[in-house]
Amino acid sequence: xxxxxxxxxxxxxxxxxxxxxxxxxxxxxxxxxxxxxxxxxxxxxxxxxxxxxxxxxxxxxxxxxxxxxxxxxxxxxxxxxxxxxxxxxxxxxxxxxxxxxxxxxxxxxxxxxxxxxxxxxxxxxxxxxxxxxxxxxxxxxxxxxxxxxxxxxxxxxxxxxxxxxxxxxxxxxxxxxxxxxxxxxxxxxxxxxxxxxxxxxxxxxxxxxxxxx
Numbered sequence: 001x002x003x004x005x006x007x008x009x010x011x012x013x014x015x016x017x018x019x020x021x022x023x024x025x026x027x028x029x030x031x032x033x034x035x036x037x038x039x040x041x042x043x044x045x046x047x048x049x050x051x052x053x054x055x056x057x058x059x060x061x062x063x064x065x066x067x068x069x070x071x072x073x074x075x076x077x078x079x080x081x082x083x084x085x086x087x088x089x090x091x092x093x094x095x096x097x098x099x100x101x102x103x104x105x106x107x108x109x110x111x112x113x114x115x116x117x118x119x120x121x122x123x124x125x126x127x128x129x130x131x132x133x134x135x136x137x138x139x140x141x142x143x144x145x146x147x148x149x150x151x152x153x154x155x156x157x158x159x160x161x162x163x164x165x166x167x168x169x170x171x172x173x174x175x176x177x178x179x180x181x182x183x184x185x186x187x188x189x190x191x192x193x194x195x196x197x198x199x200x201x202x203x204x205x206x207x208x209x210x211x212x213x
Contacts, residue, residue: 002092005177006133007051008156009042009086010188010209011077016054018207019043025201025211027052027150030143037108039063040073046143050153052190055086067108070122071129084208085128085158085188087172091135098132100171110134119168126161130168149199149213153177155191159184 012018023029027045034041039062045052056077057063063073076082089098101120106112114137119130145151157179160169165182173180187204192213200212 003089003098003132003175004092005050005153005156005175006088006090007053008088008188008190009053009055009129010207011073011084011086012054012056012207014056014058016043016056018203019045019054021203021207022052022054025150026146028144028146031141034058035068035107035109037062037066038068038071038073039066040068044143046145047150047192048145048152050156051140051143053086053088068105070103070105071118072122072125075125076129079125081161082125083128083160083186085186086131087128087156087158087178088131088133089172089175090133098171100130100168102130102132102168119166119172121166121168124162124166127166127169128158128160128172130172148193149197150192150211152193153190154194155179155189157181157189157191159187159189161185 030044030046032043039059041058042053042055060074097117102117104115105118106115114134117132121127155177159181163183187208189210195212197213203209
């Protein structure tokens with residue numbers, strides 16, 4: 001599939017206080033973002049080849065009744081059985097939409113012809129959201145980048161407590177650098193620099209994230 005990892009999402013508590021755990025590790029926080037009409041906001045950490053987004057519900061009514069209701073963000077933050085994760089891809093070359101089934105989400109904060117392509121598994125709460133970035137977005141604005149050893153994400157591992165994944169999740173697992181671990185608890189593992197230093201930090205239970213470098 002001609003797509004690569006653009007960024008990855010973890011749903012958190014309101015205000016994403018868990019960002020402080022990442023800052024204590026030495027990751028550098030960038031500029032936060034708000035999603036008008038979607039009912040969500042985030043705090044973000046940028047690397048050379050990816051970005052970690054800590055998202056949270058800013059307005060539950062807007063998230064439930066607005067144009068992003070099919071993302072089911074409120075349910076994903078309140079239901080312990082639901083995956084708190086999202087995987088966001090970007091296309092290589094002229095590819096705009098992946099082969100897996102999905103639907104188009106036109107956010108209020110985009111122009112009328114710009115949309116996210118959302119994997120049809122968005123209704124399967126036990127699986128992460130699978131998203132493809134709009135091909136016509138302008139380049140991301142300059143952000144402060146985390147320094148060594150947190151410069152390049154070389155693998156993203158996602159635990160999913162299902163034994164038979166959807167076709168969407170199977171396709172995501174075929175993307176280079178992304179590993180889906182079936183039958184595992186909800187956990188995201190981010191690998192920097194191929195784990196050359198042999199170090200890791202487990203941020204559970206505050207955040208379902210393990211960082212390796």
